[in-house]
Amino acid sequence: MAFNSSAVMMGPASDSVCCMNNSNNPFTVRKTGPASVKPGQAFDYNVTVIFQGNATGVEVVDLLPPFLSASSNGSSWRSVTAAGKGPSGACTVVQVVPGGNDTTLRTRIACSLGPSFTWAAADRAHIIIPVTASSAAQGNLTNEATATDNQNRTASDRQITLVEAAPLLPFVVYKSGPTQPLLTGQSFNYSIRVTFQSTCRGVNIIDVLPPEVKASAVNATWFTRRTNTSTPCITNAAASPQVISCSLGASESWAAGDVLEVTLPATAGANASSNATNTALVVDDLGRTGNDTFNVTIVAAAPGVIKLTKTGPTAPVTHGQAFNFELRATFEAAGPFTAASIVDDLPVGLLPGAANATWTANNTAAGRLNGSCETTAARSPEVTCNLGASTNWTLNDTVLVTVPVIVNSSANGSLVNSATITATAGNQTVSSTANATVIVTAKNATSATLKVTKSGPGASVRPGEAFIFNVTAGVAKDGPVNPLILVDELQSTDVKFQAPLPAGCTQNSDQKATCSWNESVQAGADKQLQFRVVASRAGVFQNRATVFTSAPGVANQTATAPVTVVDSNSADAAIAVSKMGPTAAVEVNTEFTFSLAASVPQGSVSSMVLTDTMDAATGITFLRVSPDAGCTVAAQLLRCNLTAPWPKTLILTAKGSKAGTFTNRVEEVKPQGLFSAKLSKTVSSPVNTQGQTFNYTLTVTNNALTGDSSSAATIYNIVITDNFPLGIAPTKKHWVKKGSANSSCSFTGVESRSVRCSIARLLADEQVNIMLEAAADGKNFAGKAAAQEVLANTASMTCSGNKTATALDASCSRSSSANTTVSGGDDVCMCHAAAVLGFKQQWMG
Structure with missing residues (x-):
């Protein structure tokens, strides 16, 4: 922290007094549909809402893109609920104009999933949205469905469907039928759909059934939405029993966008066939012809083999x-x-x-x-x-x-x-x-109480540096419960899980993992988990863990933990501030100005906080500052959040009510990297055999020059954290030199792999060494064929620049890594063991 001063002389005074008064969504949406369709083709979108927690009054809205319209059979939805309540319902369809620059008339489909129904974790709702591509549709159509609950929490998903290029014919023919094999003698329907691209007339539809398929006794019919009527087709059973003809009227004219559908009942013949091909032919009065085919498979019943x-x-x-x-x-x-x-x-x-x-x-x-x-x-x-x-x-x-x-x-x-x-x-x-x-x-609803706790790395970390979240989940009292389920979620896409996940856990996405125990979990039988995480940028990120069960009557429990990620690009930066006041005496109750300049003489700093305080006993009152962006002015306090570029000059206007000579001091808060602390980590042996013990040494140094009496020279509340990887187990033996009553280490987490050491303060040019004993326990080889593996281990440190600070300063963050190679052999180098023992004895005095 740097200071600068300026003196002000005041003239005769008069008495005066001045006073100063100081997200998260419980559901996801998945939308699917065909990758490509033809103009005029009818198809379905399928929307699934998957609940990870409670949500009430959920509504799903699908605003169809231009060239898509809702089919006549309407949308519907059904549910799968853990409680088996089974709600279902219909959807509404309206025509809307989105507004703004979009003035196209669009179709809006809204499905209310129960205005007062509460969905729970593991519930699902499935929505079918039948639509039709218009005859003018082409290219990629992007369709998005959005779910919203009564707390305005939303989730959405989109489907992109390609509409194939429209043909030059005035109509498009599409034929469909059953895709599963048919049994001999089984009745079924063919469907023929004709979508008109341009004007034509005198249209006839002719369908010639294959020999393996027989015409049904029920007439084929054609239906047009233009009149909403069905008209029978003609089958000449005597002369041509396999030919079905549908005449749409010799003088009837059809326009672009018209659609008609033919339903053609048929019966599978008595003989099996692997490829019974049926062709539908459409002809207009100009001889323009379109067709489409469809194949069915017919099988005969066989004895059970x-x-x-x-x-x-x-x-x-x-x-x-x-x-x-x-x-x-x-x-x-x-x-x-x-x-x-x-x-x-x-x-x-x-x-x-x-x-x-x-x-x-x-x-x-x-x-x-x-x-x-x-x-x-x-x-x-x-x-x-x-x-x-x-x-x-x-x-x-x-x-x-x-x-x-x-x-x-x-x-x-x-x-x-x-x-x-x-x-x-x-x-x-x-x-x-x-x-x-x-x-x-049935069993009585349990009164079990679940519990979950969560902790982060304790110290700040850097972008790209892996760190650990520790989670404990279980039953606090009563119970047991079966199953026990934990969902761990990162609240930003800038933070991702890293493999491997704990046993029994599945990674659902970069930001979500689900762990399940399908067993009877008793109170006290806690589940300990460690999640490896990495962040891509600086910031403060939250991590949330929720534990629940499908057993009725048991409430979910949630715990959160933050992590602070800081950049490292200002390690060698320096900042400065200067202040100038009036050079001549100022009369009482007359305004005058201070000039303050903040600069960065070395390195790169993106922001700083400038603070100017005045003792109220002086009678000097701050009035205003220019420019005032990012600044707050009180009677005896100026505080400005300043950002690059540098330098920044401020003009502070003040007024005095008492005579005298007064000194005013301004300070700027140092940016990240100005602490003189250094952390280094070394390992006593780079290669260790399974079962062998060795030492890590953490050295913390205050590089400030001896004799520097400024408050920045002493570092306070130093915290070093170290999360040991699987394969290295701390023995909990440790030594601190030079130590004090307020310097100690603690071991927590799974197998005590999370270490936290604290040092009360570190004077200028002072150094503290911490030795941690560990053992190569070989657990990293479980399920692996490898006999040797390099295990990376990183220690992190943070501190504060004030012994009374209530929180650690992220800008003091440091880290250092040391790798060791662990082999699975049984031979231990005795000369190395003796050297380590001697090192311990020297430290222990």
């Missing part, structure tokens, strides 16, 4: 309990079978577990196989295990599937769980189904 068995718990289960269903499929024919998949349709009341369903198999050709299954979100979720589209299965091949589930709080009584395996043998689809029944007994 795959055996499927399913088992679950034989004892009753209760709300919140986690368990597994086990499925076993055995191929009992030579096949070969391909495109095999197993679908487990969970009944209402059972939810997918925290872990994915998995499968393992013994395959004659490929040997041991394994994979993960996918869960389709729904009120009654489906677990699908695809066993490989091109994998061949033959006689005596087996597949084992494990499906983890959790009992929902709404479940009760007998629940039947059904699973089906399907596969293709030749041109036929074969399948087998198995069921398992579980008995659910």
Whole structure:
């Protein structure tokens, strides 16, 4: 801190007196739709709102972009809730003009998810929004859905869909039908959609069914939104039973934007077919022709040649309990079978577990196989295990599937769980189904109280430097609970998680991780976790951890912890301030001015705080300052937040009420880097064998010159933190030299890997050494084949420039790293051990 002074002489005085009076969203949105469509094509957007916490009065709004309109069948939504309340509802559609520079008429779809309904963690809402691309649509269409609750918290997601280039024909033809294989004799519908691009007339639609498909006894019909009427098509059953003709009127004219749809009922024939192709042809009175085709697959029923068995718990289960269903499929024919998949349709009341369903198999050709299954979100979720589209299965091949589930709080009584395996043998689809029944007994709502605590690194860190958040989660009293779930969230995209995460945790995004324990967690059985984090810029960032359970009646608990990230580009900076006052006597109650100049003679400083104080006993009162940006003026106090460029000159106007000669002092707060502290970290042995102990030495030096009596020469409240990596365990033995009654170290966190040492003060040219003993415990080799690994370790320091400061000064932040190589061998170098022992003895006196 630097000071400068100026003197003022006052004339005769008169008596006078002056006085001075001193975000977060509990939900996310995911939107999906087709990657590309044709002009005039109808398709669906799917919007899923996933809740991570409580939210009430949620509304989802989708403002369709130009060239998209809502389909006539309307939007709707349904829910999946942990409480099983199952709300659902419809959506409203209105035409709006967004306003501002956008004057295009747009379609707004709003889905209220219950104005007074409260959604909870693990709940989901699924919205289907049917739309149609206009005939003029082209290029990329960006569509965004936004969810908002009654606290104006929002989340959104967007989908980009490419509209393919429009053809030169006056119409576009699109034909569709069932995508799954049909059984022989099964009834189904083809759909033909015609979108008009320009004016035409005398349009006919002709559909020739393939030999493998027969026309239905029910007439085909065509429908136009222009009149909202359906008209039968013609089938000549005697002459041409496979030809369906829809005449739209010889003189009927169609304009750009008109759309018509043909529904064509049909029946799969008696013979199997892998590629029954059907073509729809559209012709106008000028002979312009458009067409589209669609293929269907027809399979014949076959005897069961795959055996499927399913088992679950034989004892009753209760709300919140986690368990597994086990499925076993055995191929009992030579096949070969391909495109095999197993679908487990969970009944209402059972939810997918925290872990994915998995499968393992013994395959004659490929040997041991394994994979993960996918869960389709729904009120009654489906677990699908695809066993490989091109994998061949033959006689005596087996597949084992494990499906983890959790009992929902709404479940009760007998629940039947059904699973089906399907596969293709030749041109036929074969399948087998198995069921398992579980008995659910309700339990009383628990009165358990959860707890969570969180702490950051303690000292400031630098951009790009990894640091640790420590989290403890568990049950404070009563209980137990099952499952226990922790969500850890960083509140800025400038801060990201770094691998590896703690065991049992999954990284959902750069700023979110979820940890689950599907077990009965008792009070006192706390879960200790460490999250590695790195920041990309300077600032103060919050980290939030929330612990909860799906068991009813248990409240969520949340804890937060900040971290201060500081830049290091002003380590060698210096600042200065000068002040000039009147050079001649000033009469009482006459205004005069001070001139203050702040500068940076060395290095780079982005900002500083200038403070000018005056003793009220002098009778001098500050009136105003120019320029006044960033400044606050009180009777005896001027405080200005100044920013680059430098120098900055201020004119402070004052007035005196007493006669006399007075001295006024101004000070500027030093920027980051002007503390003379230095931190260095060394390790006694660069290479250590598993089981061996060694020492880290932390040296803190005050480089201020001896004899400097300014307040900046002494450093106070020095705190050094060190988070040891997995593989290095502190023994808690430590030595401080030169020490004092207020100098000590503490060890906390998982396996006491978080070390915090404090030093009360450090005089000019003074040095303190801290030795920490550690052991190479080999835990870093768990699950690894490597026999040697380099482990990095960084110590951080901060301090304050005033012994009465209530907070540490981020600008005093320093850090130093030391690496050591740990090997997994059993041999220990005795000469090195002796050298370390001697070092300890020397320190211990």
